Amino acid sequence: MLKFFRLTVVGLAGWLFSVSLHAEPPVRIAVSNTVLSLPVYVADAEGFFQQNAAAVELLPCVGGVRCMAMMHDGAADLCTATELPVVFSSFKRRDFAILTSFVSTSNDLKLVVRRDSGVKLASDLKGKRIAYIKGAASQYFTDLILLYHGINPQQVVLKEMNPDQTQDLLRSGQVDAVVVLEPYASKAAQDLADEVSIVKVPRLYTETFNLIGTKAILDGRPEAMERIVKSLQNASDFISANPERAKKILSVRLKISPDLVGRIFDDYRYKLSLNQSLMRTMDGQANWAVREGHVPRGTTIPNYIQFVNPAFLRKVDPQAVTLR
Structure with missing residues (x-):
């Protein structure tokens, strides 16, 4: 009888957790149709979002600029993009931040x-x-x-x-x-x-691909953010351990040939991080944007540490955060 009671309590607790999880709307992620988005595709295909109780809705979009526009327009809560859309948006608003970088490459463009x-x-x-x-x-x-x-x-x-x-x-x-x-x-x-x-051109710069969110979602649903970051970490580990399976997922998601995937796959380093080089890159890009007149001259360049929220990655993998 006691054993039955314990099982009933455990089952009821699990049911209540499930109900509470599904009571919250899924986090909408605008995902760029690119090789850079592979960890998101893997987290979805291999069930890591589900495994970590992260309710998400993936919204495909063409390019990080469009994905970020979806987030700013309220059509998405999170988005994937390189650091440059972050820099351009930083001149206009301060209501968003990077949760983590999850890939770097110097041969994507x-x-x-x-x-x-x-x-x-x-x-x-x-x-x-x-x-x-x-x-x-x-x-x-x-x-x-x-x-x-x-x-x-x-x-x-x-x-x-x-x-x-x-x-x-x-x-x-x-x-x-x-x-x-x-x-x-x-x-x-x-x-x-x-x-x-x-x-062929010289590898002149290393770009990062990032998960970016509005401060409303970061502040309002911190547990969900941590689960999503954890899912991306699981996906990055999976890509490293199972490259052939990861290549197949990428081929199917982007509708490109396995041969094409094989030719470019090794140009990408899928690993979660938030480091000082990201700050230096964004600061350099901001100075370039002002110098070349892409934004009004005299525009104040922000401190880009204000556009990073390391709390979620720090909980998932403290060593991945090396910001000063």
Whole structure:
């Protein structure tokens, strides 16, 4: 009888927890359709969100800029994006923060050129038409490429684009080159093999991909945030231990060939972190944005530690936080 009573109490407690969990609405995460989002895809496919009692709703979007706009517009609670959208948003508002970085890479962005453009090397870009993604790492990287090769941005024709326009712009000849993230770059090179090629460029900067949230959700549902961060940590560990399974998940989610995934997979380091180099990168990007006139001159550059909330990652993995 006593054993039965204990089992009943345990079962009732579990049922009550389940009811309370489902009483809360799921956390809506705007997830960019990119290789960088693999830990989110793995956490979903392998059941880590469910295992950690993290109720989430994944909302696909094209590019971190759009994902962040969804969050700011109230269509999502969290989003995934590189650090540059954080920098641009920081000049306008202070109601959001990074929970964790979960991948870093110095070879995600590619320079894809039309074969008939005459561009054999990045130094041949002078006078060419180049498409980039405004407000994203693509914009910053485009400037770095030009600066590295001594080309004034005024000596090229710059055109704004969305990542999913890559192939149309190249196929139609509206531009000579695009600077775009994966898998859009390699997919264009694969699908338009006779018309375009990827030109090798120096690895000029290491970008991070981050989980970002509104302060309302971070302050209002801290336990849910911790569960989500824990799920991403589980996913990162899984990717390291099961790369072939992770590649398959990525291929299915992005609808790209296993061969393409295999060619680019090793360019990414999937590991949760919040470190001082992220602060330095954002500070450098903010100074670049002011210097190049992408924001009004004289704009005050914020202290980017204000845009990081390390509490959740610190609970999940204290050693992953090395901010000073």
